Amino acid sequence: MHISRTGNFGKAIAVAAGLVAGIATSAGAADLPKSLIWTAYGTTSSGYAQSVAMGNMLKNEYGTSIRVLPGKNDISRMTPLKVGKADYCACGIASYFGQEGVMQFATPDWGPQPLRVIMTSKGSFGLGLAVAGDAGIKTPADLKGKRIAWVRGSDALNIGAEAMMAFAGLTWDDVTKVEFPGFKDSIDGVINGQADAAFSSTVSPHLKRLAASPRGITWTPMAADDAKGWSQLNGVAPYFSPTKAVVGAEISKDKPWNGAGYPYPILVTNAPRSADEVYTLTKALVEKHDAYKDNAPGAKGWHIDSQSFEWILPYHEGAVKYFKEIGKWSDAAQAHNDGLIKRQDVLMKAYAAYKATNPSDDEFKAGWSAARIKALEAAGLPVGVK
The missing domain is CATH 3.40.190.10 (Periplasmic binding protein-like II)
Structure with a gap:
């Protein structure tokens, strides 16, 4: 009997605790x-x-x-x-x-x-310039004189591209601006040899086509400890921060890209x-x-x-x-x-x-x-x- 009462008492406590938890949940949900x-x-x-x-x-x-x-x-x-x-x-x-x-x-x-x-x-993705693998662009400074995609009516994409160039102290005046009517067209332009780089998320499905094309794809490293580079970049677009991307075209946990991103x-x-x-x-x-x-x-x-x-x-x-x-x-x-x-x-x-x-x-x-x-x-x- 003693054991039974203890068990019943324990059950009562458990029920009471459940009721209190339920009341607390309801109060929070209210x-x-x-x-x-x-x-x-x-x-x-x-x-x-x-x-x-x-x-x-x-x-x-x-x-x-x-x-x-x-x-x-x-x-x-x-x-x-x-x-x-x-x-x-x-x-x-x-x-x-x-x-x-x-x-x-x-x-x-x-x-x-x-x-x-x-x-x-x-x-776990990044945002930056998707670069044609055969364009000879190994660092952000190598963007100078190259053909960079500019998408009509897409402020976010164009400021993103401008910010990536600013990391190396470059502006649109230092590159050849190639206009495209849309984002997909800009990636097509890189694939077709009309441009050398276009701003994109690393996980855009369109980049798989660039990676599989004869030109291939690469991403220029942007060291998180490059204070000058990040100061110049954030002067154009303060919402970017150093990001270690581990998913994307030619990017993985074993082959990460130290670049840029934002939530x-x-x-x-x-x-x-x-x-x-x-x-x-x-x-x-x-x-x-x-x-x-x-x-x-x-x-x-x-x-x-x-x-x-x-x-x-x-x-x-x-x-x-x-x-x-x-x-x-x-x-x-x-x-x-x-x-x-x-x-x-x-x-x-x-x-x-x-x-x-x-x-x-x-x-x-x-x-x-x-x-x-x-x-x-x-x-x-x-x-x-x-």
Whole structure:
């Protein structure tokens, strides 16, 4: 009888503990709505697949349904977020362009956006110039005088190429710019001998064709400890960082490429988003990572140890609260985040002041660019992408 009572008592404790755990889970989940809307890249993209995988986890673990809206371009992905029809965006580097109010966001309808990061995915791939193997380009300096692809209407690709050249102190004036109508066309151009290099992700399927062609493919090394090279590169595109790519065309764990990269996707929302909601979402993405990490290509990159807390977009206060709670947030990260929020404030005030001058559509982009640079320099802040 004594043993039986002990067993029953133990069972009672276990049941009570389970109830407490259930209550705790419900309390944590209470800050997440029953449904959320995310935007992402197209349905064939890894960003879309990762969003769906995270959505399935949130549904299974928290009862929150995620509707993922695919967008064909940066504007179509970010517009629902801007107008309040989407809650989050699994965006690319255009989220940085949106914060800065540059490129396609340097218009009367857009301007600098008050974006905040939740988390990012840093995968095992890289981003850089895919170089024809027979072009005689062994180092970034060897790009001088070579034919570099320039894709019409693709700011991210062209700034990426410019940044890779800047690593060696080169500009578009030091190479032959070869224009192409699209990304695939630029890779075809390298294969067909019209260009010697084109900017790409190391895992683009089009690069397999280049690697299999008579020209072959190579990647120029960019040493992580080359302070001058990285300073010059980040002067053009501050969102790149040293990356050891282990997947891609002619790249593997046994044959890595020490090059450049940045996170993708970047999960962002607007600054006014509920801190409690963002806290709970961040907590879920971190603590339930095992539940979705193997369910989409690149999803392992959401691991907490892959996060960069001193990057180019500020983190949301709800995410910061969670990072502090688990001991991942430092004083340096806080100072950096405060500086980025100050930058957004400078940009948004400068935009409002410039727009109040009622510039014409024809002069808007050039005028705003000049006003933006003036405001940043007056505040002692780096200009970054122009």
